[in-house]
Amino acid sequence: MNELFLGLIxxxxxxxxxxxxxxxxxxKQVGAMLLKDMTILKFMLSAIIVGTVGINLLxxxxxxxxxxxxxxxxxxxxxxxxxxVGWAVVGYCPGTSVGALGEGRYHAVWTILGMLVGAGIxxxxxxxxxxxxxNWGAFGKLTLPQVLGxxxxxxxxIFVACILFVFVWFEKKKL
Amino acid sequence: MxxxxxxxxxxxxxxxxxxxxxxxxxxxxxxxxxxxLGASTTFVRSAGLIEKAVANDxxxxxxxxxxxxxxxxxxxxxxIGILIGAFAxxxxxxxxxxxxxxPIWSDRFGDNWAVRAIGSFxxxxxxxxxxxxxxxxxxxxxxSGLMQLSISGFIAMAGFFGAGIVAxxxxxxxxxxxxx
Numbered sequence: 001m002n003e004l005f006l007g008l009i010x011x012x013x014x015x016x017x018x019x020x021x022x023x024x025x026x027x028k029q030v031g032a033m034l035l036k037d038m039t040i041l042k043f044m045l046s047a048i049i050v051g052t053v054g055i056n057l058l059x060x061x062x063x064x065x066x067x068x069x070x071x072x073x074x075x076x077x078x079x080x081x082x083x084x085v086g087w088a089v090v091g092y093c094p095g096t097s098v099g100a101l102g103e104g105r106y107h108a109v110w111t112i113l114g115m116l117v118g119a120g121i122x123x124x125x126x127x128x129x130x131x132x133x134x135n136w137g138a139f140g141k142l143t144l145p146q147v148l149g150x151x152x153x154x155x156x157x158i159f160v161a162c163i164l165f166v167f168v169w170f171e172k173k174k175l
Numbered sequence: 176m177x178x179x180x181x182x183x184x185x186x187x188x189x190x191x192x193x194x195x196x197x198x199x200x201x202x203x204x205x206x207x208x209x210x211x212l213g214a215s216t217t218f219v220r221s222a223g224l225i226e227k228a229v230a231n232d233x234x235x236x237x238x239x240x241x242x243x244x245x246x247x248x249x250x251x252x253x254x255i256g257i258l259i260g261a262f263a264x265x266x267x268x269x270x271x272x273x274x275x276x277x278p279i280w281s282d283r284f285g286d287n288w289a290v291r292a293i294g295s296f297x298x299x300x301x302x303x304x305x306x307x308x309x310x311x312x313x314x315x316x317x318x319s320g321l322m323q324l325s326i327s328g329f330i331a332m333a334g335f336f337g338a339g340i341v342a343x344x345x346x347x348x349x350x351x352x353x354x355x
Contacts, residue, residue, distance in 0.1 A: 003206045007249035010198045011256015014212060017194065018257065019264035021187030026277035033336070033343030034279075043188035044318055050192025051322035055199055064203045067211050069310050069320060071327040076316075079309025080334015086302025087335065088342035090295050091277060093313040094306060095214035097299075098254050102261030105274045110292040114299020119215075120222040121300065122307040126239035129308060142326040155324060167185075 015099055024099040026091030033088055038175040045163045052159065056152055066143075073137025075129070090114070195322060202249070210249050211323075213315030215306040217254045219243050283350030309334065 018024050021043040031037030058064045087093060090111040092100055097115065100108040122129075144159075145152040195212055202210035223245030227234045234240050265271035275288040284290050306312045309331045311320065317335065320328020 003202075003249045004247065004252045006198075006202060006205060007210070007252030008256045008259075010194065010210070010212075011253035012260040012263070013194050013256075014191065014253065015257035015260020015262075016264040017187045017190045017260075019261040019270070020268075021184045021191075022270075023184065023187075024261055027279050030279050030343050030347065033339040034347060035340065039184045042184035043191070044313070046185045046188030047191035047195065047318050048321045050189045051195040051318065052324065054192065054196035055322050056324075058196065058200060064199050064209050066323045067209050067319075068323055068325045069316060069327045071325075071330070072310065073330060076309050076327050076330040077334050079305045079307070080316075080331040081338040082305025082334075083302050083309055083312070083331075084305070084335045084338025084340075085342045086298045086300070086305055088339050088346055089298025090302055091280070093214070094218055094303065095212075095254065095257055095312065095314045098214070099257045099261035102258040103265035104271045105277065107275050107277065107288065107291050107295060110295035111299040111302075114296040115215075115218050115303035116222045116225065117296075118300040118303030119218040119307060120226060122304050123219065123222065123237055123239040126237075130238070133308065139326070144324040144326060144329070147326060152324060159324070 014095075015102060018096060018099045019103055024092075024096050024103055024105070026100070026105070029091045029093070029096065030088065036175070038170045042167065042170060045166065049160050049163055052156055056156060060153075068141040068143060071137070071139040071142040072134050073139070075133045075136070078133060086118075191318070192322075195319065206249075211315070211319035212253070213250055213311060213319055214254055214257075215303065215312040215315060216243055217251045218303055219307065220245050220248070220251055279347055279350060283347050305334075 021039070022028060023040045023043045028037060028039045032040045055064070059066060090097070092108055092111050094115060097108045097111045101112065143152070145155045148155065199209045199211060202208060219239070220243060223234050223240045223243070227245060234245060262271070276286050276291045280291060284294070309316060310327060311331060313332070313335060316328045316331035321332065
C-alpha cells in the first residue's frame, strides 16, 4: 500500500511538472522532431542534469542504488528506431499520452489504445525476440563510466557541460 | 516569440530532476527499492490485466507477462498520477483545452478526427512495440537511463530521436506553414 501511495504522489507531481513544462503537447513533441521547437529537449535535459548529479551523489554516499536497464545493442537500437517512427505519428510517448489526455487533448485516447495493443502484441512475440534480437549484443548492465574505465565523477562534469553547451546553442538559434 | 523563448521548460525539467532524486531516495527508505521514473511497462501490465479478464490462464502462461508481473504496482500508480496531475495543473492555470485533432497534424492531414484516430492507433501500436523491444520509453530509458549514465539509455535515445526526426520530416514537411 505504501508503495502504491508513493507512486501516486510521485505521479501527480510528475504530471504537474510535465503539464507546466508544456511538453504534453503533440506540437511540442513533433516540433522537436522537426527541429523547430526544442521545448521537450530543454525539459528532458534539464531533468537529466539535476537528476544525474543528485542521484550519483546519493549513490556515492551509499544511500541509494542504481537500477540500470541491461544493454541489448540490437534491441535497444531497433526498438528505439521503431519507437521513433511511431512517436512521429502519434506525437506522444507513453507517459505524455496519459498526461495529454489529462489536459484535454482527448485524441490521445487513440494513442493509448494503440499502445495497449502494441504491448499485447509484444507479449506474444517476446519468446521469438528472446532467442533472437535480444541475444544480439547483450552486454548486461553497462554504464558509460564502466565502458570508459573511469570514475563517474569524471564523466558527469563533461556530460553536464555538453548539455549546457546544447542549451546555449538552442537559445542562440531561438529553437 | 520574444527574447529568450521561455524559462518554463528548463525550470519544470529541473523540478522533474529533483523529483527523480526524491523518488529514488524516498522509495529506497520507505519500500527498500529505488524507484526510477518510467511509464511503458505499465502499458504491458494494463494489457495483461485486460487480457486476464477474458483469458486468465493464457496470461498466466505468457512468458513476457510472467517476467513483468501483471499487477497494479508503483509505476502503474505513477501513470495514474500523471493523468491527475496534468488535469489539475491545466485546470488551475486554465490551459486545459479539449482537442480532437492537434495542430501540425491538421495542417498536413486535415481536421477529420477519424483520420487522426486511425493514425494515432496504428502509430501507438508501432511506438509501444518499439519501446518494449528497446526496454523502455523516453522516461525510463531517456531520463532515468541517462541520469544513471546507462549505455542502453544512450542507444535507445539515439534511436528515438534519429527515427523520430526522419519520420517527422517525411510525414509533415508538406504541411501548410510547418517548415517556414
